[in-house]
Amino acid sequence: MSEQPNSSDPAGQRRPPREAWEDLGKQFQALGESLSTAFRTAWEDEETRARFKVMRTGIEKMVDQVGDVMRETAESPEGQKIRGEASKAAENLRTSGEQTMEEIRPHLVAALRQVNAELQKMINRMEPEPPMEPKPRAEEDDGDGPGVL
Secondary structure, eight states: OOOOOSOBOTTOOBOOHHHHHHHHHHHHHHHHHHHHHHHHHHHHOHHHHHHHHHHHHHHHHHHHHHHHHHHHHHHSHHHHHHHHHHHHHHHHHHHHHHHHHHHHHHHHHHHHHHHHHHHHHHHHHHSOOOOOOOOOHHHHOOSSSOOOO
C-alpha cells in the first residue's frame, strides 16, 4: 500500500498535517463567510422581502381560516355531540383503567417480589465468597485412617 500525501500545495509538494488542517479550517471559514454574504444579500433584496411578506400573509390567513372552522365545528350540534361522546369515552377509559389497576396490583407486586428475589440470588452468586481458612495439616490427616478430602 503506497503512502499518499496528506495534502499538497499548488506546486504538488507535500505539506505537514498541521498545515493541511489549518488550510481546511481556512476553507471552512471562507465558505461560512460566502454563505453569510449570500444570505445577507438575499435578505436585503426588496423583491425577496416582498415575497416573504406575501407568503407570511397567506400562512396567517390559512391559520385563521382553520381556527374559524374548528370553532364553528365545536359549537355546532354535531360538534357538541362528538364532544359529549368523547367525554363519556374518556370517563369510561379512566374508570376501566382504575379497575384494571386494582385487579392487577396484587399480581404485579408478587411478580416484582419474585424478580427481586431472583436478582438477589444472582447478586449472591456473583459476589466473591470469602476465602476459607485452610485447616491445619495435622487435623486433616491424623494417621488413623483415610481422611476425608
